[in-house]
Amino acid sequence: MRRLIPALVVSLAVLWLPTSWGETVHLDEPGLWERISSYHGVPSASSDGVRVGGVRLARGVTACAPNTLVVGLHGEARRFEAKVGLRDVTSPAVVRFRVWRERELVWESADIVSNTPPTSVSVDLTGARYMTLEMTASRAFYTGWGVWADATLEMNPGKRPTDVAGLSRQLGILTPPPAKAPRINAASVFGVRPGNPVFYRVPVTGEGPLSIEVVGLEKAPGLTFDPNTRRLGGAVARPGDYPLAFRAKNAYGTAEKGFVLKVGDRLALTPPLGWNSWNAFATAIDGEKVRRTAARMESLGLVDHGWAYLTIDDGWQVKAKGTTPADRRAADGTVRSNGRFGDMKALADAVHAHGLKFGIYSSPGPTTCGGYEGSWLHEFQDARTYAQWGVDYLKYDYCSYGQVAYGEGLDRDICPYALMSRALASSGRDIVHSLCQQGRGNVAEWGASIGGHCWRTTPDRFDFWADVVSIMDCHAALWRHAGPGGWNDPDMMLVGKTVWGVRSGFGGTRLTPNEQYTHVSIWAITCAPMMIGCDLEDLDGFTLSLLTNDEVLEVNQDALGAAAAPIDDDGEIRIWAKPMADGSVAAALVNLSPLETEGRFCFVRNGLTGAWRVRDVWRQRELGTFERCFRASVPGHATTLVRLWPVGSAGLAAGLSDVRDNYWRRRIEAHRPLEGDKNFKASSATDCECVHQQRKEQ
Ligand code: GAL
Numbered sequence: 001m002r003r004l005i006p007a008l009v010v011s012l013a014v015l016w017l018p019t020s021w022g023e024t025v026h027l028d029e030p031g032l033w034e035r036i037s038s039y040h041g042v043p044s045a046s047s048d049g050v051r052v053g054g055v056r057l058a059r060g061v062t063a064c065a066p067n068t069l070v071v072g073l074h075g076e077a078r079r080f081e082a083k084v085g086l087r088d089v090t091s092p093a094v095v096r097f098r099v100w101r102e103r104e105l106v107w108e109s110a111d112i113v114s115n116t117p118p119t120s121v122s123v124d125l126t127g128a129r130y131m132t133l134e135m136t137a138s139r140a141f142y143t144g145w146g147v148w149a150d151a152t153l154e155m156n157p158g159k160r161p162t163d164v165a166g167l168s169r170q171l172g173i174l175t176p177p178p179a180k181a182p183r184i185n186a187a188s189v190f191g192v193r194p195g196n197p198v199f200y201r202v203p204v205t206g207e208g209p210l211s212i213e214v215v216g217l218e219k220a221p222g223l224t225f226d227p228n229t230r231r232l233g234g235a236v237a238r239p240g241d242y243p244l245a246f247r248a249k250n251a252y253g254t255a256e257k258g259f260v261l262k263v264g265d266r267l268a269l270t271p272p273l274g275w276n277s278w279n280a281f282a283t284a285i286d287g288e289k290v291r292r293t294a295a296r297m298e299s300l301g302l303v304d305h306g307w308a309y310l311t312i313d314d315g316w317q318v319k320a321k322g323t324t325p326a327d328r329r330a331a332d333g334t335v336r337s338n339g340r341f342g343d344m345k346a347l348a349d350a351v352h353a354h355g356l357k358f359g360i361y362s363s364p365g366p367t368t369c370g371g372y373e374g375s376w377l378h379e380f381q382d383a384r385t386y387a388q389w390g391v392d393y394l395k396y397d398y399c400s401y402g403q404v405a406y407g408e409g410l411d412r413d414i415c416p417y418a419l420m421s422r423a424l425a426s427s428g429r430d431i432v433h434s435l436c437q438q439g440r441g442n443v444a445e446w447g448a449s450i451g452g453h454c455w456r457t458t459p460d461r462f463d464f465w466a467d468v469v470s471i472m473d474c475h476a477a478l479w480r481h482a483g484p485g486g487w488n489d490p491d492m493m494l495v496g497k498t499v500w501g502v503r504s505g506f507g508g509t510r511l512t513p514n515e516q517y518t519h520v521s522i523w524a525i526t527c528a529p530m531m532i533g534c535d536l537e538d539l540d541g542f543t544l545s546l547l548t549n550d551e552v553l554e555v556n557q558d559a560l561g562a563a564a565a566p567i568d569d570d571g572e573i574r575i576w577a578k579p580m581a582d583g584s585v586a587a588a589l590v591n592l593s594p595l596e597t598e599g600r601f602c603f604v605r606n607g608l609t610g611a612w613r614v615r616d617v618w619r620q621r622e623l624g625t626f627e628r629c630f631r632a633s634v635p636g637h638a639t640t641l642v643r644l645w646p647v648g649s650a651g652l653a654a655g656l657s658d659v660r661d662n663y664w665r666r667r668i669e670a671h672r673p674l675e676g677d678k679n680f681k682a683s684s685a686t687d688c689e690c691v692h693q694q695r696k697e698q
Contacts, residue, residue: 093144496534
């Protein structure tokens with residue numbers, strides 16, 4: 001017996017050990033840390049040492065604050081441990097670290113300053129499905145390089161954490177394959193100035209050969225149509241609305257769509273759709289890449305889906321450094337392109353030949369952000385030169401203007417843009433003016449009034465979920481400033497392969513497939529200018545499917561031009577909605593949680609009465625008729641985009657003007673809950689119980 005007891009203890013211990021010891025996983029292992037949303041620099045991981053506050057630690061993940069990282073634990077983690085602090089660098093900074101156990105803050109550091117020895121963190125994670133690691137930077141320093149050093153997750157035996165994509169099913173391609181029958185993808189309005197050249201290619205998809213006709217052309221004297229190039233041209237001298245119709249025919253059917261050419265002083269009646277070189281190539285852009293991209297936009301069918309602009313961003317002028325004024329401008333002051341671009345008129349012609357409008361970039365300062373020649377003191381001359389070249393779009397980037405600006409407010413923020421708007425308007429060509437000054441001086445409030453057609457609302461965006469969320473937060477209050485002729489611009493899109501993305505990502509971006517659906521849906525429903533930012537010569541099928549969904553683009557290009565507002569929340573599902581010109585409502589159910597979540601768009605709370613027919617916009621599929629609410633299970637960080645049409649006597653509650661009215665109620669309620677407003681308030685729990693009649697399959 002005496003011998004038996006120790007033997008029993010040993011064998012019990014052997015049985016017990018594997019289940020209790022668990023696995024130690026280092027945060028710096030590949031697959032866990034790469035999606036850190038680090039705005040100001042690329043995060044890195046090291047397993048051979050990192051210095052924090054003068055102490056050398058074995059390994060760590062370093063990222064520039066502010067940033068966040070979601071790690072999938074799936075209920076299999078026990079503990080997170082790390083040492084935190086700032087990487088030893090010369091510039092001083094202050095960073096605060098936080099650990100969230102799902103949505104609960106479980107640990108927070110003090111404000112940690114540079115050269116402080118590491119602080120230890122140890123957090124129980126039992127049962128948590130995910131955790132979020134966060135670093136925020138003190139405003140005074142703006143950024144700082146923080147380190148999660150010697151960071152480990154203790155997992156249950158045989159279990160491993162995942163990145164955010166592993167927390168939910170990921171959506172694949174939802175866009176149906178292209179139909180053979182013709183479809184006219186044009187917005188139903190287009191604005192031109194009286195007497196200026198019209199350049200408009202009718203976007204039509206469907207199997208060739210396709211014949212396209214314009215009905216009513218004779219009513220617009222001066223307007224021409226070339227069925228081979230599918231282009232409206234000529235010029236219309238007399239201001240007014242010219243109702244036309246496009247008719248497209250092929251072996252599979254006929255499509256017809258009404259269209260109004262509005263000759264007046266307003267351009268960009270719907271948000272510009274196009275491609276911009278910056279996110280794809282930065283300053284490594286050249287004329288050859290521009291030509292090839294234009295050809296790709298046509299051959300991929302993007303032009304036929306309505307993508308109409310190709311814009312060269314920074315890098316086409318002559319660099320200021322190491323050159324003389326004579327290198328940068330001709331004797332008469334005409335701006336020169338650099339050797340990589342050659343003759344700009346020839347380049348514009350080449351782009352136009354693919355049915356695309358041609359855009360370029362400059363700055364109101366002496367130099368662009370990349371250090372190339374700007375338009376300072378040459379505004380009217382540059383606008384005229386652009387018009388001669390055949391430019392249709394100008395992105396005008398603040399850059400060095402701060403060096404030559406004087407005063408504050410009006411003088412600093414508004415004048416340079418007002419001046420260029422005047423110059424473009426008198427150039428003799430319709431040139432869309434894109435104000436790029438990262439939201440300075442509340443640009444959304446005055447951008448349209450000084451002749452801007454769109455205005456960047458934030459600094460540059462990168463391919464991080466945190467960036468997509470911050471765009472949503474920023475645009476939550478800006479929607480009321482957008483409308484035909486002037487749009488809030490949240491920056492170029494970050495789907496596909498960009499210079500910033502990771503090559504191993506989904507299509508080249510760090511955004512998960514679900515996050516990409518949210519990205520594109522939000523750009524579409526908020527009526528953002530949509531500028532493709534990826535390399536079109538290296539494009540995967542998934543990314544192409546995101547860019548060629550005609551019903552999604554239709555939400556963006558709707559002639560009413562109403563940008564969506566965030567009208568309601570159902571737990572972590574945020575509902576954005578907007579009215580459409582045909583009386584329907586477009587709604588996005590955005591899942592802010594990394595986990596699949598069921599969300600409801602409650603009709604009564606939001607002022608919708610009766611039954612509504614609902615269509616899934618991405619899948620282009622009818623979902624049936626819903627009363628009281630529409631319910632959907634939305635994968636983590638994804639968005640369900642729907643369109644709702646009132647059935648019979650359904651509509652908005654009496655006295656409401658549009659579905660966005662609930663935005664204001666929410667804001668008031670945030671401070672003081674309203675009682676008894678029948679237009680909105682759910683009067684009983686059953687008001688949000690969905691009644692759903694499945695559509696009978698034909
Ligand atoms: C930034 C701008 C970017 C890009 C870049 C070019 O100011 O926000 O979109 O144009 O300059 O240098």
